Amino acid sequence: MSNDSEAFPALSGGLWAFFFDVDGTLATIQQRPEAVKIPQATREALQSLAQLSDGALALVSGRPVSQLDALIAPLRFPLAGVHGAERRDARGMLHQQALPAEVAHALATQLQQALAEWPGTHLENKGMAFALHYRQAPQYQQQVLQLAAELAERFPQLVQQPGKCVVELKPQGTDKGAAIRAFMQEAPFAGRTPVFIGDDLTDEAGFMAVNTMQGISVKVGAGSSAARYRLQAVEDVWQWLEQMTLQLEQDNVGKESRL
Numbered sequence: 231m232s233n234d235s236e237a238f239p240a241l242s243g244g245l246w247a248f249f250f251d252v253d254g255t256l257a258t259i260q261q262r263p264e265a266v267k268i269p270q271a272t273r274e275a276l277q278s279l280a281q282l283s284d285g286a287l288a289l290v291s292g293r294p295v296s297q298l299d300a301l302i303a304p305l306r307f308p309l310a311g312v313h314g315a316e317r318r319d320a321r322g323m324l325h326q327q328a329l330p331a332e333v334a335h336a337l338a339t340q341l342q343q344a345l346a347e348w349p350g351t352h353l354e355n356k357g358m359a360f361a362l363h364y365r366q367a368p369q370y371q372q373q374v375l376q377l378a379a380e381l382a383e384r385f386p387q388l389v390q391q392p393g394k395c396v397v398e399l400k401p402q403g404t405d406k407g408a409a410i411r412a413f414m415q416e417a418p419f420a421g422r423t424p425v426f427i428g429d430d431l432t433d434e435a436g437f438m439a440v441n442t443m444q445g446i447s448v449k450v451g452a453g454s455s456a457a458r459y460r461l462q463a464v465e466d467v468w469q470w471l472e473q474m475t476l477q478l479e480q481d482n483v484g485k486e487s488r489l
Contacts, residue, residue: 410426
């Protein structure tokens with residue numbers, strides 16, 4: 231869908247499963263990934279929303295699961311990290327897709343050497359994937375993208391994942407859509423309608439998967455997207471979270487009063 235995607239609808243009634251990207255969705259984007267924080271009020275709203283939806287809430291991010299745990303501590307949710315290359319289900323079981331050790335080593339060595347020649351670029355080694363950041367050195371965008379393309383061609387088990395001032399090399403067959411589909415086949419997500427909020431190119435596979443399931447896909451910010459709905463900024467996500475929590479609380483009170 232184009233820039234004409236609609237404003238986020240009010241959700242009332244029904245059974246919902248909630249999926250959230252992190253950077254650019256629950257947290258404002260920073261110059262360096264380690265500087266990103268999820269506000270305390272947002273973490274509290276996520277906890278309330280998870281409780282009100284019987285645990286059917288997960289974060290779906292390009293970050294590793296370990297980083298996601300640190301961002302939401304002391305909370306603990308089902309998580310999909312590295313665009314689905316690792317996924318912790320509601321039972322706490324971790325599912326991972328790893329690169330062969332020799333491939334991971336060769337990639338790390340070549341990427342470190344190359345990015346050292348481009349001041350301001352930054353390599354993030356996620357173990358099963360590599361993120362090449364150029365937010366602080368946009369003049370090297372073409373070189374970084376060319377390097378990623380060459381390595382994806384050299385290593386057929388890899389695929390490129392472009393993002394905002396970053397390109398990642400990750401295992402084939404991993405994306406946020408596949409992660410959301412996997413969650414939706416398991417309790418407590420199964421049988422619910424999925425809601426996915428994201429902001430980046432990395433979220434488009436998730437939007438398309440949710441659309442196929444007749445769910446609610448929401449793009450944060452400007453730009454063409456497969457998402458059916460739109461929120462303008464991270465602050466709008468925070469506000470919607472508070473409103474959604476209040477709505478579900480009222481729905482539950484209404485159900486109890488009718489019993």
